[in-house]
Amino acid sequence: MPFSAFALDPALLHALDEAGYPAATAIQQAAIPLILAGHDLLATAHTGAGKTAAYSLPLLQKWLLARGGHGKRCTLILLPTRELAQQVGATLQQLAAHLPRVKIVTAYGGVSINPQLLALRGGADFVIATPGRLLDLIDNNALQPADIDTLVLDEADRLLALGFADELQRILALLPTKRQTLLFSATFAANVQQLAAGLLQQPKRVQIDNAEVPDIAQRAIEVDARRRNALLLQLLQQQAWPQAMLFVNSKHDAAELAQWLQREGIRAAALHGELAQGRRERVLENLKNGTLQVLVATDLAARGIDVPALPAVINVALPRSPQDYTHRIGRTGRAGQSGVAISLIDADSRAHFRLIEKRLGLRLAREVLPGFEPTDQPAPRLAACDDNGGIKGKRMSKKDKLRAAAAAAAGTDKPPAG
Known part of the structure; x- marks a missing residue:
């Protein structure tokens, strides 16, 4: 119209x-x-x-x-x-x-x-x-x-x-x-x-809902956590995308991954909430004009950043919610362009990705790339409820981990109370 x-x-x-x-x-x-x-x-x-x-x-x-x-x-x-x-x-x-x-x-x-x-x-x-x-x-x-x-x-x-x-x-x-x-x-x-x-x-x-659905090819690749960065580097080198946006869940991870990519010869920079405004603007401008190849971002960047014809988004770490997944991958496939959105799935994130798929009505085939076949098993979960805060079906909270460490240091089998 x-x-x-x-x-x-x-x-x-x-x-x-x-x-x-x-x-x-x-x-x-x-x-x-x-x-x-x-x-x-x-x-x-x-x-x-x-x-x-x-x-x-x-x-x-x-x-x-x-x-x-x-x-x-x-x-x-x-x-x-x-x-x-x-x-x-x-x-x-x-x-x-x-x-x-x-x-x-x-x-x-x-x-x-x-x-x-x-x-x-x-x-x-x-x-x-x-x-x-x-x-x-x-x-x-x-x-x-x-x-x-x-x-x-x-x-x-x-x-x-x-x-x-x-x-x-x-x-x-x-x-x-x-x-x-x-x-x-x-x-x-x-x-x-x-x-x-x-x-x-x-x-x-x-x-x-269905009108003008963006053309985004979604992929889920399984890989062991310790080999995630190596697989990421191979994808960036083989695909040779002119720009790509990588998502992690903390400013520390963003800065660390950007620095590692720089050492591997990739023009990368981090974007997170604690960067000064002028620095944020320069990083985004460098991505748009081609000075940068890769932007490593937290969910700060999942909304409101428009890079024309951005060809690829990679979830190096899965988002915390299905809504964040939608907005992350929405950085590509904009304005009639096509794009690809890749999620790297390790053993401990398999269940979380299944939940994201269920909430969004998705079911993606799991890919395994040659040389990166996963062997890890999910971390053990607490088996049952106990008096110390363990909840069946839940992983240890930070507090529980601290209690367990304190108990080990004290040489006891039972974590200290409260």
Whole structure:
């Protein structure tokens, strides 16, 4: 469907042509008319489906129609990460390129707040922000919550999953109850359902499931944990992908793996939450321009990072949740491109990967590559409940391991209590 079918202002259509948007995607076709009509909305669609433009275009159109009205009005777009805030801010600026005097401010932590305070002098038409930095701006009287008449929660499930729930509740308590609220998410988890039930008023529901499914070839390769890096190196060398994104679960693992790859002659760098903002931006730019071949990332990068035509994603360590798996592999196969997503499965992660498959309705064939045939068995689990915290079917917790180590050091068979 062409964008002209939505009766958008010629300035917006001009910006769409310049930006190379060929036609409306399924989520855009469904969401734009509902937002223009003023409905609250709960929309879910896979990553890369075009959700940002799906709400940006109608909100810019509504801003155009409301210009000259009484009072200051502001649209607030909340996102979980700096990278997402930057991406959405850039998209909004691009689509508003030919609009008269629209003021768009992007605010996030990790950088000085002073330029953001200055940018908000005199108000703003659109504010794109992460929750913590938004509260800082409100505390500094740079933004008046009463001026907000439209709220967008982009990646709503991630806002809750990343531990923003308390900040989000504080923000919601400050906002006017009379407003238009839009929730966008790639997954419709239980926490999103609960949030939607208490936040939206007579919402319309849009769910894009099978339309425009990204072309991602998913593979699961079994390998012993001690040989994982060697297999990873062979894949990178044999496939010769121009760029690849590798996922691990901690900043320590990201830094360590990136350094090892560098020693093996791979142009690699790590991306995690404790990097300074300037460093994060340089790393991403180096990946996009080809200076880097491999980015080793934590789940910080699973959402909001858009590398055009990224051919491969590798789960060196499995994600903690099925939702994170979806967002990790969604870094490839974007905008009509094809991609491959590979998960490396060792003995101790087999059961967890089966759970991910079950929750997502997947069943991937297990591959074994010559020279990397797995021989390891899963680590033993505690056999039964006991008085010391052991739970049948569960692996030892850190506390149990510490107790066992203390008992061994003391020369006793029974761990000390509590």
